Amino acid sequence: MSETPLAREIKDLIRQDGPIDVARYMALALGHPRHGYYITRDPLGAAGDFITAPEISQMFGEIIGLWAAHRWMILGSPTRIDLVELGPGRGTLMADALRAIGKVVPDFAKAITLHLVETSPALRKLQAASLSGRNPVWHDDITSLPDGPLIVIANEFFDALPVHQLVHRGGHWHERLVGLVDEELAFGLAPTPLPANLAPSLAGGALDGTIVEYPEAGSRVMAALSERLARFGGAALIIDYGHLEFGVGDTLQAMEDHRFVDPLARPGEADLTTHVCFETLARIAADKRLAVDILTTQAHFLNELGIRTMAANLSRHATPEQAEAIAKALERLTDDAPRAMGSLFKVLAVSAAGQGTA
Ligand code: SAH
Numbered sequence: 001m002s003e004t005p006l007a008r009e010i011k012d013l014i015r016q017d018g019p020i021d022v023a024r025y026m027a028l029a030l031g032h033p034r035h036g037y038y039i040t041r042d043p044l045g046a047a048g049d050f051i052t053a054p055e056i057s058q059m060f061g062e063i064i065g066l067w068a069a070h071r072w073m074i075l076g077s078p079t080r081i082d083l084v085e086l087g088p089g090r091g092t093l094m095a096d097a098l099r100a101i102g103k104v105v106p107d108f109a110k111a112i113t114l115h116l117v118e119t120s121p122a123l124r125k126l127q128a129a130s131l132s133g134r135n136p137v138w139h140d141d142i143t144s145l146p147d148g149p150l151i152v153i154a155n156e157f158f159d160a161l162p163v164h165q166l167v168h169r170g171g172h173w174h175e176r177l178v179g180l181v182d183e184e185l186a187f188g189l190a191p192t193p194l195p196a197n198l199a200p201s202l203a204g205g206a207l208d209g210t211i212v213e214y215p216e217a218g219s220r221v222m223a224a225l226s227e228r229l230a231r232f233g234g235a236a237l238i239i240d241y242g243h244l245e246f247g248v249g250d251t252l253q254a255m256e257d258h259r260f261v262d263p264l265a266r267p268g269e270a271d272l273t274t275h276v277c278f279e280t281l282a283r284i285a286a287d288k289r290l291a292v293d294i295l296t297t298q299a300h301f302l303n304e305l306g307i308r309t310m311a312a313n314l315s316r317h318a319t320p321e322q323a324e325a326i327a328k329a330l331e332r333l334t335d336d337a338p339r340a341m342g343s344l345f346k347v348l349a350v351s352a353a354g355q356g357t358a
Pocket of ligand 1: 030038044052053054055086087088089090093117118119120123140141154155156157160161
């Protein structure tokens with residue numbers, strides 16, 4: 001496959017300044033102002049590189065809309081509320097959520113001011129189209145969100161945030177770097193180990209070659225979000241692929257045209273993500289005194305919130321072909337076989353303490 005324009009640029013950068021860490025590489029691959037993967041395109045759907053739950057079925061966004069409605073009621077059904085989505089993609093999830101909210105809890109629908117945190121100009125355009133009439137306010141990051149209670153939704157957002165990778169070698173931890181070998185991008189290690197105070201400490205020690213991921217950007221977002229929720233009230237729902245408990249291992253993956261590719265082969269043209277550590281996110285929230293209300297698999301979450309009843313209701317008014325599509329989507333979203341979507345994806349819900357659970 002041909003070299004991408006961003007690969008050329010990253011190689012020049014490395015020739016000039018030396019190897020870069022994995023977090024910097026991810027940040028460039030996804031967010032470079034001219035060639036960044038998310039900056040230039042709509043990556044979603046059959047014609048794109050990957051498909052997400054809201055693009056599989058309207059039921060996904062509708063269920064999340066009902067979760068949000070419940071949180072609004074717990075807040076005392078205020079006449080004004082800020083509803084926030086981080087990384088809204090095409091706006092599909094939010095459009096489905098708002099449709100369900102409008103049908104079931106019209107007073108909540110009337111109360112909502114919609115905030116979308118999105119860096120991609122290409123996706124902002126699609127969000128404007130799918131949410132026309134809802135007057136969303138866009139934000140580059142969470143720092144400009146209004147002060148006040150928030151109900152926050154993030155599906156497949158945290159996996160796109162840059163992580164550092166640390167490699168254990170000879171009794172020390174070294175930052176994993178991207179440099180050049182024979183003029184090609186290649187992984188390597190920082191020659192100097194991390195200072196002891198920054199090194200991870202693993203129970204039972206670590207073998208040579210063990211990789212640990214440190215989600216610096218995701219941790220920062222989670223901490224800032226948690227601080228807001230603790231101060232002003234509200235709740236957040238985070239859904240992504242990842243693990244419930246902290247584990248070691250390299251989860252950096254690149255996907256192009258629905259296939260895994262080498263993470264260094266196609267910067268700017270392939271999606272680049274890591275698995276999200278939900279234990280880390282939950283711990284950050286708990287440190288900020290938030291309650292951890294839900295920490296489970298997507299299959300369990302969707303089943304608990306009634307996706308099967310929703311599918312049955314939808315099927316009642318459907319043609320046989322539509323009913324089959326609904327059944328297939330239900331199966332895909334809730335399949336909890338190992339590595340299937342329902343078990344690979346996890347759900348974390350946190351809220352300001354004292355504002356009810358579930
Ligand atoms: N939630 C959507 C899209 C997931 S793709 C869905 O489920 O279909 C990831 C989304 O996060 C995209 O909208 C992407 O542009 C956005 N994104 C990625 N990095 C971001 C960042 N640093 N800040 C804000 N948005 C980001």
